Amino acid sequence: MLYINNLTKKYGSFTAVRQLSLHIPEGDLFGFVGPNGAGKTTTIRMVCGLLRATSGSVKIGNVRGAVGSREMKRMIGYVPDFFGVYDNLKVREYMDMYGSMYGMYAREITKLADDLLELVNLSDKKEVYVDTLSRGMKQRLCVARALLHNPKLLLLDEPSSGLDPRARVEMKELLKNLHSMGKTILISSHILSELSEMCTSIGIMNHGQLITAGCMEEILYQLSGGKRFHIQISSGMETAVRMLQEHAGVELESVMENEVIITNSGTEEEISALIGELIQNKVILRGFYKEEGNLESLFMQLTGGGEPS
Template identity: 60%
Template sequence: MLDINHLTKRYGKFLAVNDLNLHIDKGEIFGFVGPNGAGKTTTMKIVCGLLDATAGSVTVDGVDALKCSKDIKRKVGYVPDFFGVYDNLKTMEYMEFFGSMYGMSKEDVDEVADGLLELVNLSDKKDVFVDTLSRGMKQRLCVARALIHNPDLLVLDEPNSGLDPRARFEMKEVLKNLGSMGKTIIISSHILPELSEMCTSIGIMDKGHLVTAGHVDEIMNNSGGASKLHIQIVGMDNRDDIRTFMAEQPNVTKVNFMEDEVLVSFNGGEMEAANLLKNIIGRGIAVSGFYKEKENLESLFLEITGGSN
C-alpha cells in the first residue's frame, strides 16, 4: 500500500528526515510516535504530496507521491495538526465545498456526506454553522471532509491535540470504526496510550531517524529491556531467604518486595520464566500468582528516545 524508500529531507544543513524506509500494508492503522522535531509531520506531508523530498521515493498504491502530486491528492485524505474550517458555512455546505474541489456534483456530495457525517456522529449538525461546533466536533468534521473523495489512505497529524477526554474518546471511536472498514490510516500523536489501543503497528522516530517500526506486540516483545514479573507468595515471613534465592536465579537482575508479592526484573523469555516458576515451587515457596507486567507504549518510547521531548 505505502512504500517509502531511503526518504531524506533537508532544510539547508538541517536533516529533518534521514534515509527513512517504511512499508505499510493495506488496512493497517499505523501510529507515528516521536518527540517534537523528530520528522513525523515532514514525512506525512511528503506522503500527501504537500512537500518535496530531497532524496528517496514514496509510492501510495503504486502512485509516485513525489512525481505525481496531483494524482496522490486523490488517493490521500489529510487532516493537519492545525485544522481550518470556514465558520461562515453550514456543516453540509462545508462538505459540499470540499467535494466540489474534487469535481463532485452537489448531489454526489450530499449522498456521500450523509454517510460520513453519520460516521463521525454529526448527522444532527448538518444545518448548523461550523463556528457553533465544539472543537471536538470541528476535528471530526475535518476527518469527514478528508474522506469526501473516498481516499485509499487517511493521514492524521495529531488528531486529538487540544481535545478534552470526551472528545478524544469520540475521535478514537471514529478511527476504530474506519479501521474496521478496512481503511489504511496513519496517525501521529503524543498521547501514547491511545495510539497503542488504536494502532495495529507503530513507528518510533527520533531526530529524523525511524528507530523502529512494526506491529505493536512485536516491538514490545523485542524492545530488549528487562520485563517485570509479579510473583504473589503466600506467607513471606522469610523475606531475606526469598530475596537471596530469587537473586540467584538465572536472568533475574533485581528483586523488590511489595505488600504480598515479589517484583522481579527479568531478562528472559517465556521458557526462562516458566523455569523460574518451576524453581520457586521446587523450593517449597507457595505461589498464588505469577504474571508478566505488560509494558506500555509510553515507557518503550522513553526508553528508545532517551526521554526526549
C-alpha cells in the same frame, strides 16, 4: 499500502527527516510518535505532497504517480493539526466544495456527505455554518471531509490536539470505527495512552530518524516489558532468592518482603521451568505475572526522556 523508502528532508544544513523507511500494511492503524521537532509532521506533509522531499520515495498501493500527482492525491485523506474554515459556508456546502475539488459529481457528493456526516455524528448540523461549530465538531467534520473521496490512506496529524476530553473520546471512537471498516490510518499524536489503546502498530521518531517501527505488542515486548516478571512469595523467600541468583539467564532486580522482580533473558519456557523448580523446592507462590510494557515508558526509554508530541 504505504511504502516510504529512504525519505530525507533537508533545510540547508539542517536535516529534518533522515533516511526514513517505513511500510504500513493495508488496514493498519499506525501510530506515529516522537518529541517536538522529531520530523513526524514533515514526514506526513511529504507523503501528502505538501512538501518536497530532498530524496527518497513514497508509494501508495499500486499507484504509479509521483507524490503530489492527482492519482496520489485521490489515495490520501489528510487531516492537519491546525486548520481553518470559511465564514458564511454551511456544513453541507463545505462538503460539496471539497467533493467538487476531488472531481466528484454533485449527486455522488450528496449521498456520500450524508453518510459521512452520519458517521461523524454531524448529520443534524448540515445547515449550520462551519465557523459556528465547536473545535471537536470541526475536527470531526475535517475527518469526514478527508474521507469524502474514499481515500485508501488516512493521514491524521495530531487530530486530538486542543480537544476537550469528550471530543477526544469521540475522535478515538471514530478512528476505531474507521479502522474496523478497513481503512489504513497513519496518526501522529502526543496522547500516548490513546495511541496504545487503538493502534495496531507504531513508529517512534527522534531527531528525524525512525528509531523503531512495527507491531505494537512486539515492540512493547522486545523493548520494554515482556522480560520482567514479578514473583509473589508466601514462604521460602530465602530459598527462592538463592535459586534465582544461581539460575543462568535470570537477573534478580529487586527483592521485597513478599515479592521479587526478575529479568529474564531467556525464553518464556525457561521461566515456566524455573517456576516449576521453585515449587518443587517447597517455595510457596502467591502470585506470578509478567510485567506489561507501556508506550509511555517505551517512549521515554527510546527518546531519552524527550517530551512526547
